[in-house]
Amino acid sequence: MLLAGIQTAVSLIYPPQCLGCGGLVGSDFGLCGTCWSGMSFISGTVCEGCGVPLPGEADGFRLECDSCLRHPRPWSQGRSALVYEGQGRKLVLALKHGDRTEIAQTAAVWLERAAQPMLQNDPLICPVPLHWTRLLKRKYNQSAVLADALARRAGLQHCPDLLRRIRKTPALEGKTRDQRYQLLGSAIGAHPGRLNRIRGRSVLIVDDVMTSGATLCACTDACLRAGAADVRVAVLARVTQT
Template sequence: MNFLDFILPPRCGSCGTETLQPLGLCSFCWEKLHFIGEPQCERCGYPFEIAEISGILCGACMQKLASYDRLRAVLRYDDASKLLLMRFKHGDATHLAPLFVRWMAQAGQTLITESDVLLPVPLHWRRLLKREYNQAALLAQGLSRQYHKVYLPHLLKRKRYTPSQGTKTVLQRLENVAGAFHIPSFKRNFIEGKKVLLIDDVYTSGATINECVKVLNHARVKGVNVLTLARVVRPEIIR
């Protein structure tokens, strides 16, 4: 333990209790998290409960292919991970970004490696002014530095202020973000023909991601992968 750790001992990123290592979690909070790994849907990353043949698609992707190429997430979005993510998203706990970037680098290594450009899901300027930071941008920036990838935080724009998606139904979420994003025409040459990795903190219904992917495809990108810190896992999710 160095002198600074003696004066200000490292604390768990979730519950705040003292830990041995900085930028980590206590054993109690760690054990409550549910990390997503194999087996999972080859396209959308939806976790399977039992071992499946490698490369298989989930039922939703068999019926309707997602707008993106592939999606991967680190954690199941549940009570344990929600507490951690809400501190990061709304509690100014930006010091957790390096920890999350490390997790995302492991979960999405293949997607990051094959991508040319990293883009965060943008916030509207009004929400950004209130929050003072875009949590998705912090994650994308950290990953771009680690993998030496092009990072374009201001290319994809949220042109219309949209209310929070938190309490809305799936249909309301779709309507809420319809037409909310765009890429200025003079910036499209930066991503035309490029493989894009879209970064966000939580994947819930897929409404926001699908709307962003629609705009990116219109700009003639080579393809879009998606990497998120957490995702909701439930049968009715739109993928």
């Protein structure tokens, strides 16, 4: 009773605010009607490689988008919760650059729903790593925050430093697909002290946004070189025009 009373008092002093616009909402970490209508959630028939929405209905065979057909992915399955546009894009950018780490709690709900087919067989969850110089500047790795929130919701193990950036690379924004792949090269590798956690395991790599897939390819290759049995990827948002 005392705890309930304290929570009620706190909610009166600090009423729940919309994650998008800051307006009042009915519960913590929610969205108002206007911001909700600006979200592009992915559902229905999707690409097995990256989770982008596809027209038509599933026919029992593996379906892939044109991008995944042109450039086969080294991972086995991929899912995305949102299309990277509108209000969803604003939330991703706020999580990534705006110190809005609380967004990860709600984003993990969306990501868990999208990634449900890939949460079987106890996969080890890990984030796409940041180079230490970028981590020092940004103060946190948004992918690690998201991966931790997803692991907690799904009741799965999370290893935030399973992978590491061996070499610093420039920002990938504005780079072409080929430039991204060339820049990443062998920039990502498995942490030498975590090899025993990768060998023979299924690994689920988590990131905030997938554009060309170059970063996720580098992460997947690192896991496979280290002996992972299977690699899957889950991203909060998918850029549909690459």
